[in-house]
Amino acid sequence: MTVRPEDVSVDATVFRNVVGHFASGVAVITTAADGERFGTTASAVSSLSMEPPMMLVCLNKSSTTHDAVVKSGVYAINILSEGQAGLAFQFGKRGIDKFEGVEVTEGVLGVPLIDGALATIECVVEETPVGGTHTVFFGRVASAAAYEREPLAYFRGTMGRLERVKEMAAYEGVRDWVLKRRTPLRESLDLAEIAKALRSDEDQVRSAMVKLVTEELVQPTEDGGFVQVPMTRSFLEAAYDGRATIERGVLTGYFEKFTDEDKQFLRDTADRISDLRSKDSSALDEFLALNAQFHNRIVGVTKSAQLTDAFRRLGIGTVWRQALDDDTWQAQLDHTGTLAMAEAITTGDQEAALSALERHTEIGKGLARDALALHGGEI
Template sequence: MDEDADQSADAVTSEQYRDVAGHFASGVTVISTREGADLYGTTASAVSSLSLDPPMMLMCLNVSSVTHDAVMRAGVFGISILAAGQDHLAYHFGRRGPDKFASVPHRLGSGAVPVLDGALATVVCEVESTARGGTHTVFLGRVREAETSAREPLAYYRGKLGRLADSAERNAYEEVRSAILHRRTPLGEAIDVDALAGTVGAEPAQVRNALISLTGEDLVTRSDDGSLEPTPITAQVVADNYQARLRIEVGVLESQLATMSGEVKDKLVEIGDAIARVRAENPDGLEEYLQLNVDYHSVLVGSSGSEQLVASFRKLGIGTVWRQGLTGDEWAAELDNRHIAELTGAVLSGDLARAEGALRRHSDVASALAARVIGRAGGVV
């Protein structure tokens, strides 16, 4: 391999690759195995058919997974391809915990390997060979049992679960929402649905539906003549949003801090360190800084296990204020990470009062700063 190719590969960050890989729509499965009386299972999307003659499947598991180690020892695994409406099982098996099958209807297939009731399809394989790739092991399995049902598949696309038909609609909503928040549709001007559809790569009908949904979030306003315009963001809107975000995060901390997993805590430390690094070292890093903050709070709220709560929290973001009101050479001086660092420390020590205090100070300081930034911009952004 030549030197230029090596440099090109190194230029792709894990964040960039995650975004690109997320554009590949796939099914969702639960990988399972049995070792003695113990049943193991984990959610996975890196699964595919490998060969028809002989029938073989390929699947990948992170080496840090407990199920990974159990499959390595047992030499057999089951694949339950989830059906539409089984989102809860994807989340259930995606979390760490003992005896995940205790509350889940299942049966024992070939080799007494557990597979889920109501799945779109189930396959049981005997491990024929393995290979290590990065953080994952690739398992090649010879199929010993395969069954299907007449149901619709559960799809995974850009971090979201849903029906295949819903994926395009959801993607259009996310792209239109991003265009509105990044002010690619100017304030004070009617939104051109056809032009926006071309910009986001969606059908005009999907864009119209997204805009209607965004009126319910007060991000889009219908004018007297029936046209739709981006809603101006004022200091009061920001203050209200920060209070709503604060209530969600405090509620999550009160219910989850005492039992928060080491995995969540490690992720908060990792993202918190990245936030500090971007602010200190990258003068052009506002977008990265904002995205890392979204990731940090999403992990915290996500410790609740509720995707709905995470979605509600993310809708209250006010990144538009910082993008529109702060110049490239001043954002690092205006925005800081001291409350994130304080919050992370409190979470690690299990100090609820200190964690809540850090969140409240963060909310007050950010609201006040947003009011000043919006005031400099003429009262709206």
């Protein structure tokens, strides 16, 4: 049977994950229109032609910077340097004063150029083809400058120094491997096999294992290898409580910090979670991924990389992959807590958000206990 090209399409979650494998830098696109400055973080940036020198950036039609570039007809690409991850977050938000605390210099086209960037390129818009949700701004280069600094790298959703980003990706991959029990519980973890599967190198896999020892997820063996530590009820409950403590702290101390964009994201994600549970029984992985995104976003309002990291390290969501069955998870898992939290956060009801969190945590712990019981007390 021949498949017609118009009948095949990739799953959205798969697509997002796969394109994240394209390592890139991070840029902030800036412009000025009617005396106001605009800027947005963008990774969809590329050189287009040498003769004449041209660049392209892809901006979502819903972005305010998009409209400002349409109006002004000019933009600058500020390629961020190693220490500027904070700016990538700041310009990735909506509805805030993006330029607060940001030193800029005006370029020849009158657009703000960010001081301390790795490189800046000013462009005059020549063409604006549209692709899906985005407009592509083809720009003729009017000025370009680069500086002796290190780049801010972006790979699989992580930003940082190039080496650090690779290390983080290896750590996430190894942690996921362990939590999904891709090596059976009592067997020794084969570092070479894991490195090959993750397209990482063995040294990075080894240092990820050492980190997992501190998280009590694996333990060293006498022959220099590692084995997985079985998860027991007390381990799962401690992880749940740890995450709930962080989220409770965020809802208590940062409740006013949720932007409209955060609220929209939480509401949309809760709706998608709820849809998945009621319709698509094959979507357990997506359900778990969306759940993680939902809770990470809540903690993300603190803008604290350390707190977000601690929160993620307590995440044991992929254990559910082990404990649940593709056919029965819809009946076992619960999403009403997520919906209630999204609702309370978007309507500004702090008390309701806190009590939804408590309920959600207790339900989660109960499910974890049931799942463990099914597996003889440990996973």
